[in-house]
Amino acid sequence: xxxxxxxxxxxxLTVEELRAKVGTGMPIDxxxxxxxxxxxxxxxxxxxxxxxxxxxxxxxxxxxxPDIGFLHTGVEKNMESKTYTKALVMTDRLxxxxxxxxxxxxxxxVEKLLGVEATPRAQAIRVILCELARISSHLVWLAxxxxxxxxxxxxxxxxxxxEYILDIFEMVAGQRMMVSYFRPGxxxxxxxxxxEPAVRQFLDFFPSRIADYEALLKDNxxxxxxxxxxxxxxxxxxxxxxxxxxxxxxSGVDWDYRKVMPYSGYEQYEFDVPVETDGDVYARYRCRMxxxxxxxxxxxxxxxxxxxxxxxxxDRKIVPPPRSELGHSMEAVIHHFKLWTEGFSAPEGFVxxxxxxxxxxxxxxxxxxxxxxxxxxxxxxxxxxNLASLPLLSKGAFIADVVAIIGSIDIVLGEIDR
Amino acid sequence: xxxxILKGMFTTxxxxxxxxxxxxxxxxxxxxxxxxxxxxxxxxxxxxxxxCIGCALCAAACPADAIFVEAAENTDxxxxxxxxxxxxxxxxxxxxxxxxxxxxxxxxxxxxxxxxNYELSFYDRASAIYTKEMLLVPxxxxxxxxxxxxxxxxxxxxxxxxxxxx
Ligand code: SF4
Ligand code: SF4
Numbered sequence: 001x002x003x004x005x006x007x008x009x010x011x012x013l014t015v016e017e018l019r020a021k022v023g024t025g026m027p028i029d030x031x032x033x034x035x036x037x038x039x040x041x042x043x044x045x046x047x048x049x050x051x052x053x054x055x056x057x058x059x060x061x062x063x064x065x066p067d068i069g070f071l072h073t074g075v076e077k078n079m080e081s082k083t084y085t086k087a088l089v090m091t092d093r094l095x096x097x098x099x100x101x102x103x104x105x106x107x108x109x110v111e112k113l114l115g116v117e118a119t120p121r122a123q124a125i126r127v128i129l130c131e132l133a134r135i136s137s138h139l140v141w142l143a144x145x146x147x148x149x150x151x152x153x154x155x156x157x158x159x160x161x162x163e164y165i166l167d168i169f170e171m172v173a174g175q176r177m178m179v180s181y182f183r184p185g186x187x188x189x190x191x192x193x194x195x196e197p198a199v200r201q202f203l204d205f206f207p208s209r210i211a212d213y214e215a216l217l218k219d220n221x222x223x224x225x226x227x228x229x230x231x232x233x234x235x236x237x238x239x240x241x242x243x244x245x246x247x248x249x250x251s252g253v254d255w256d257y258r259k260v261m262p263y264s265g266y267e268q269y270e271f272d273v274p275v276e277t278d279g280d281v282y283a284r285y286r287c288r289m290x291x292x293x294x295x296x297x298x299x300x301x302x303x304x305x306x307x308x309x310x311x312x313x314x315d316r317k318i319v320p321p322p323r324s325e326l327g328h329s330m331e332a333v334i335h336h337f338k339l340w341t342e343g344f345s346a347p348e349g350f351v352x353x354x355x356x357x358x359x360x361x362x363x364x365x366x367x368x369x370x371x372x373x374x375x376x377x378x379x380x381x382x383x384x385x386n387l388a389s390l391p392l393l394s395k396g397a398f399i400a401d402v403v404a405i406i407g408s409i410d411i412v413l414g415e416i417d418r
Numbered sequence: 419x420x421x422x423i424l425k426g427m428f429t430t431x432x433x434x435x436x437x438x439x440x441x442x443x444x445x446x447x448x449x450x451x452x453x454x455x456x457x458x459x460x461x462x463x464x465x466x467x468x469x470c471i472g473c474a475l476c477a478a479a480c481p482a483d484a485i486f487v488e489a490a491e492n493t494d495x496x497x498x499x500x501x502x503x504x505x506x507x508x509x510x511x512x513x514x515x516x517x518x519x520x521x522x523x524x525x526x527x528x529x530x531x532x533x534x535n536y537e538l539s540f541y542d543r544a545s546a547i548y549t550k551e552m553l554l555v556p557x558x559x560x561x562x563x564x565x566x567x568x569x570x571x572x573x574x575x576x577x578x579x580x581x582x583x584x
Contacts, residue, residue, distance in 0.1 A: 086481040089518045153430050160439050167451070174453035174532070180518050188523075189583065192452070215429045219422040326526055327579035333526065340479040340524040 028055055029062050037399070041070045047144060047406060048413030052390075059398050064391045071417035079377045083343030084110050084184060087374060092178040094379060094415040097140050100126075100133035100169075101357035102415075103182040106377075108263055109353040109364040110184045113346045114318060120307040122186040123265040128199065128302045129172070129181065130264075130355075131295040135206075136165040137358035138288050142213060145285070145407035149226050154216050161209050168198050184344070185319040186312030196303060203300055210292055217285075227282040231393040231405035234279055241389040244382050245360025246291060247409050250284035252277040257356035264355075269301045281408040288410070318344050343372035350376075359383055359410055381415035450534045452584065455517045457535040458510055460554040461528060463578075466561025468498050468554065469529035471576045472505035479524035484514035494573075496565040501576025508550035512538055526577050 049070035079087040092099040143158035173181035274290035276283035325332035346368035360382030369375040472489030490506035498504035
């Protein structure tokens with residue numbers, strides 16, 4: 001029995017000892033004949049600090065258990081000690097590939113608790129940025145997924161386009177990844193003038209880039225061989241395991257929070273929810289590729305009818321006063337000092353807010369107790385729930401297919417361990 | 419099957435003819451955007467007085483608790499900044515800082531600004547703490563270094579008139 005590294009690599013262990021050692025509670029069918037393999041926690045294809053314990057019969061997977069927690073940061077607990085505004089920076093660090101969606105979920109929850117709604121302009125800008133984030137997240141997914149299956153050039157092309165989106169984020173928020181751009185009651189600042197031309201340029205060139213990715217992969221026989229019929233999950237199973245996002249829609253279930261519970265004005269835009277029926281790695285790949293087209297459609301519509309007006313609500317108890325007032329208004333100075341030291345108090349009660357992040361349902365449970373700090377924050381993160389289905393997806397598959405399957409459920413360890 | 423492979427080959431070949439997108443850092447540097455949040459600077463007025471009034475609002479607003487401010491009293495004989503107080507000690511721990519820019523938003527005098535330097539590196543933890551001397555910008559031409567001896571009553575106002583940031 002071989003497990004782990006170090007002195008006792010080849011020591012005989014009883015099943016109980018073995019279980020205690022691997023610490024995952026995974027049932028082991030045949031400890032005498034099968035090989036136990038520990039993939040990770042720094043395995044290049046596990047997309048983060050994930051450890052997989054795999055029981056192998058030859059090359060076939062008998063059992064598999066994900067072992068998580070290596071990236072635990074205590075975000076939820078930490079947020080309880082910060083004011084509502086300051087806690088925002090924590091949410092960027094959950095799903096670090098699309099911080100905009102996390103920001104949006106948290107900010108919408110705070111606004112719901114406070115009973116305020118962002119201005120139409122702020123809502124439209126939020127939608128544009130979230131859809132750009134969706135595209136950039138899908139680009140990283142496609143890049144790494146293809147790289148795991150040895151398609152190097154896709155990786156390079158995707159990162160080039162992602163760079164353009166990150167540059168737009170830097171233009172609006174000053175940060176490429178940890179944006180913290182949405183604030184309670186609106187946005188940090190209005191978007192700069194060069195924002196609209198930059199996004200329009202992206203809308204112009206990006207379709208041809210998607211065509212490039214499709215030319216490289218869509219009908220590529222090697223790609224089809226590695227993805228078709230691999231990691232199949234039926235619609236019922238997907239619902240039963242709580243899958244959301246493209247991983248669910250790849251199994252033929254039409255469920256998208258932007259449609260079923262629209263937020264931030266998504267009901268105004270016309271778009272389709274791509275659904276594929278096969279439930280395999282390829283179906284999930286097709287879903288995400290088609291989603292990029294839909295995101296482009298949403299961005300174009302939102303940009304075309306971008307409302308004018310303020311981006312922040314005028315409630316000075318929530319949004320700090322503009323800098324130009326500080327020099328001559330004592331009241332503004334008092335509000336400014338109060339908001340940046342103590343923050344605003346939210347009423348007692350709890351709210352639950354879901355958004356459709358690139359990975360699926362990202363929800364925030366937020367409880368206020370009348371103080372300026374949240375009493376409890378909890379995140380329902382899509383990667384965490386989607387990862388739970390990995391043992392089911394990979395049962396009976398080859399060990400090499402696990403890599404394709406992990407890629408296809410598109411996990412981010414930041415939001416799994418949080 | 420052959421056509422699909424040729425299609426893929428053709429896509430890759432197309433890219434051979436395009437100019438490279440790689441930037442040869444550090445020889446070539448990518449210019450950053452106007453709003454970029456890089457290393458902080460403590461600003462001065464044109465006459466050389468420091469903008470920071472030691473109010474510690476930045477420290478209160480910092481989600482990472484990276485800032486330490488200790489204020490002391492100004493006098494007209496030894497004036498560092500307009501108003502009653504100035505920052506005698508001002509330190510930012512760059513290992514804690516997450517470059518969120520909340521300190522800049524919170525500062526009532528535009529004293530602390532996140533500028534475009536992103537090349538921060540240190541050999542040990544102690545040198546990650548940037549002191550006031552490291553953060554304060556040089557005296558602008560025509561200005562005087564601080565502390566200054568000024569006319570009594572001229573610099574009583576701590577918060578200046580400012581414009582909304584772009
Ligand atoms: S940028 Fe953010 S983390 Fe850094 S010192 Fe300022 S407030 Fe603190
Ligand atoms: S930098 Fe600004 S906020 Fe911080 S102590 Fe100085 S004046 Fe106050």
